[in-house]
Amino acid sequence: MSSTQAPRRLVPALQSPVCWSEEDQTVLVCTAVSDVTHDVKNFVFEPEGEQVFDFEAGQFLTLMLDIDGYPVNRCYTISSPPTRPHRLAITVKRVLGGTVSNWVHDNIVPGSKVNAMAPLGAFTLAKQPAEKYLFLSAGSGITPLMSMLRTMYDLGSHADVVFLHSARTPSDIVFRHELAAIEMLMPNLRVVHVCENDYPSERWGGMRGRLSPTMLHTIVPDLHERVTFNCGPVPYMEAVRRILGELEYDLGNYHEESFTFDDPAQPGATPPPEGVEYDEIAIAPPPAGDDGVATYSVEFTKSGRTVTCRADQNVLDAALAAGIRLASSCSQGMCGTCKLPKLSGEVEMNHNGGIRPREVAAGKILACCSKPLSDLSLDA
Structure with a gap:
């Protein structure tokens, strides 16, 4: 595996931490790039300033890129652990036809600078601490779970972990050698890889095929005693949920996250598609559409535009339908790119x-997952 590095700054041993806050954007400087597999690279960054990275294992950050003159935001899970706060890494798979992943692979080198938003995300170990875990991943979905495992290793965790990763071939197993090394040093860790096919230069001798109820029960006979974290492509996630249902697993102990941001897309395009409860508010009955669904007006004060938004429609969709382009990325209430100050009105937001x-207390909303409960005025 090849790698390139830029000269590293010495980090003062007694440096006072200056951490990112939710409002922060910062400039990241790439310090190293290395090959993980034939189509996956690891990118290590330091802050341009004196910040240290403050996040939870499993969270992601949003890169703010300029690709061929178009602003493009894309979220990548942090694969490094928060226990090493002076540097941060993302691990990116090159996707055939993927605008952003190909640009990242071809353009980010040691010395490159990129803008990024502070880490976010609720898919973290802190969500449900446990004595026994099952980590399920497929493809590049391994990255948040790798951050979690590296954190547990650094902290000397005694938790019992089964790390089950699915790949197409042996050459596609991400972090294969590092996982083997950590397994030797963590007595309560068991790593199992499942491959669908052989690779021309390596015949696979381990578990073969796709994950099934029988395979999962064989690998993890104490499944019902474990808290499960799962990340991977959408079909894999759906298959895991179906398998766990067949095995009568308690989904109250199940957590998942899936990103589809590397799907092929044109620059500037928006990829396809803990709740906050609000007290009832006294508002006048809104006008109804032809189908009886209420409609509201949404004013964008900076552009001077006002659009109509149905009560069952997200603000972002209404804006795009009216030709108003708002900054957005995930369209799933995860990345924070479409965050807007709300000047007046109420919304139902499920992020x-x-x-x-x-x-939220300061009046901000995510346009991609906010539906109007009244007429709105937004600072955009």
């Missing part, structure tokens, strides 16, 4: 960790 409680 996935992309906005913090104090931001």
Whole structure:
């Protein structure tokens, strides 16, 4: 595996930590790039300033890129652990036809600078601490679980972990050698890889095929005693949920996250598609559409535009339908890119960790997952 590095700054041993906050954007400087597999690279960054990285294992950050003159935001899970706060890494798979992943592979080198938003996300170990875990991943979905495992290793955790990763071939197993090394040093860790096919230069001798109820029960006979974290492509996630259902697993102990941001897309395009409860508010009955669904007006004060938004429609979709382009990325309430100050009105917002409680208290919303409960005025 090849790697390139830029000269590293010495980090003062007694440096006072200056951490990112939810409002922060910062400039990251790439210090190293290395090959993980034939189509996966690891990118290590330091902050341009004197910040240290403060995040939870399993969270992601949003890169703010300029690709061929178009602003593009994309979220990548942090694969490094928060226990090593002076540097941060993302691990990116090159996707055939993927605008952003190909640009990252071809353009980010040691010395490159990129803008990024502070880490976010609710898919973290802190969500449900346990004595026994099952980590399930496929493809590049391994990255948040690798951050979790590296954190547990650094902290000397005694938790019992089964790390089950699915790949197409042996050459596609991400972090294969590092996982083997950590397994030798963590007596309560068991790593199992499942491959669908052989690789021309390596015949696979381990578990073969796709994950099934029988395979999962064989590998993890004490499944019902474990808290499960799962990340991977959408079909894999759906298969895991179906398998766990067949095995009558308690989904109250199940946590998942899936990113589809590397799907092929044109620059500037928006990829396809803990709840906050609000007290009832006294508002006048809104006008109804032809199908009886209420409609509201949404004013964008900076552009001077006002659009109509149905009560069952997200603000972002209404804006895009009217030709108003808002900054957005995930469209799933995860990345925080579409965060807007709300000047007046009320919304129903169901997000996935992309906005913090104090931001909600300050009147901010995520346009991609907010539906109007009244007429709105937004600072955009």
